[in-house]
Amino acid sequence: MPDVSVGDETRNSTLPTVCEFVINTPEYCADKDVRIQVPIPLPEYSYLEDWVGKLRAQPSGKFLDYEGAKEALRKFIYSETINHQNRRTISNIECAVKKKREMGMPLFQPSRNRRLLEPRRKPVVPFEEKFTYVVEQSSSENLLTLMRMEVFMKKQMTDMIRARNWEVDQLSKQCEKLVAETGDPDMHPHKISMLNEKLRQVHTTYSFQVADLSDTQKSKYRKAVDSLYSRGSIPAELLDDVILDEHAIPRPVATTTGGYADGVNESFTIYIAIGSQLKSMHNVCLVTVDRLTDLCQTLEGDWTTSSRLEMATKLYSRNLSGTTLLVPRDPMMHINSSSDFFKICEQSTDLHFDSLAEQLKKTLAANRERNSWKADKIDEETSKLIAEGKTPPEQLVPSSALRQDPTCTVGDVYITRHSNLHKVQIVYHLVVDETLQSLEINSRHPCLAGVRNIIRTAARYNTSTIHIPLLLIDRPDESTTIAWCLKRAEMLFKCVKGYLMEVCSGMDVESLPHYNVHFVLPSGLSPTIYTAITNMFPSIFHLVPGVSS
Secondary structure (H helix, E strand, O other): OOOOOOOOOOOOOOOOEEEEEEEEOOOOOOOOEEEEEEEEOOOOOOOHHHHHHHHHOOOOHHHOOHHHHHHHHHHHHHHHHHHHHHHHHHHHHHHHHHHHHHHOOOOOOOOOOOOOOOOOOOOOOOHHHHHHHHHHHOOHHHHHHHHHHHHHHHHHHHHHHHHHHHHHHHHHHHHHHHHHHHOOOOOOHHHHHHHHHHHHHHHHHHHHHHHHHHHHHHHHHHHHHHHHHHOOOOOHHHHOOOOOOHHHOOOOOOOOOOOOOOOOOEEEEEEEEEOOOEEEEEEEEEEEEOOHHHHOOOOOOOOOHHHHHHHHHHOOOOOEEEEEEEEOOOOOHHHHOOOHHHHHHOOOOOOOOOOHHHHHHHHHHHHHHHHHHHHHHHHHHHHHHHHOOOOOOOOOOOHHHHHOOOOOOOOOEEEEEOOOOOOOOEEEEEEOOHHHHOOOOOOOOHHHHHHHHHHHHHHHOOEEEEEEEOOOOOOOOOOOOHHHHHHHHHHHHHHHHHHHHHHHOOOOHHHOOOOEEEEEEEOOOOHHHHHHHHHHHHHHOEEOOOOOO
């Protein structure tokens, strides 16, 4: 086991402590040890692997055993972080004691709600840790069986959704035919009401069936993962109704044309200057799609054991992919209006995370709690002004109405996690309004603050690939003129460049992140717009010579 020591430390408990990590090298190395300076706690957006890379970048660091050095550094950072927190706690206690003594208050007060100590429970291994272990340690045969279970479950759910849609479509056509024959919907109110009642029954029946199938599949899949984690095999009873022959499973039918739409599809390699000498390199793509949801759509032939295995290896890794959808203020819009995104999500069960509906319900509750907090602050400020004899400002929304309002505000971003989409694990829902379709905006617009939060969140939670709608619109209309598009694109380019500089600042060259940023343009624009935006790109970003194409 390598030796580790701590060098000089900064004793100010309110500031990061700079510690020296020392690890012994093998005997055949000229240098007896390798040293690096590690700030405790670690800076935001930095990870253990970044510091291991910095350690191995030293002249003799390449001779270190990677796993041994990583484990030693992990223990060192953990120990020093605990020490740093203890010093902060002691400092805070000393300040509190000093303040109480100065005020003449007793140091200790008996607690009236002392809880009995509960027996220590056995720690439960989270599902994500079990799944990661299974992906890394299981045999190829067991992994193949697990992925085939996913493919078969996808077929089961798709077949049920297809059957429901067919029945709904048939009843809808009967209603339309009945109205078309008479030309007056009031001619057969009884028949139309009966058809509508059948339509409601179909929706209700299938909603229960879909929920039941989803719960069954999720439970069975998690039991299979638990069994692989604990015993290294999948019980036979979990595979009784699963078709393990991949060739016997029909491929899902594509609902879109697939691929990117006609327009611009260019890729560039850029570098962002951080300070006077440091530069970070990133990949940037300009792509065109018909709809933003096309980036999540599973196309024909995509849902195979190989594609599911690729998703499994990335799902809990540092190589996540995220896309941005533009949504209205109501978080439940996807569910209430059966949006395209909702239709994509319901084609298969999310075996790792909550369903889209459950995640959106949590967002709704969080919004209501936030708006209630805002209303309380408004009431407090109003009462304070009235007590001082001042007139409180008139509020656009009364605090009583705000307290019950569960909707978002423009520029808000809420996140949903998915394991059943096409090469996307994270979806950022950026709240916009109709004015964004035509009005000109500046860098202080709430939606650009939302884009900034998306990039900051992506940097914090290991999302290396980000899709951002360049014009902040889903579909063009008559107001999207050439001048408007170029001005909006230039604004987004410059803002995103600044946001990337922000998340990359304060890092060493060994720990600089690398991002793949996809600027998404809607199809249907003039070819002149696509060409002008492509030509504008090199004037804003610094391209790496000989790499961009």
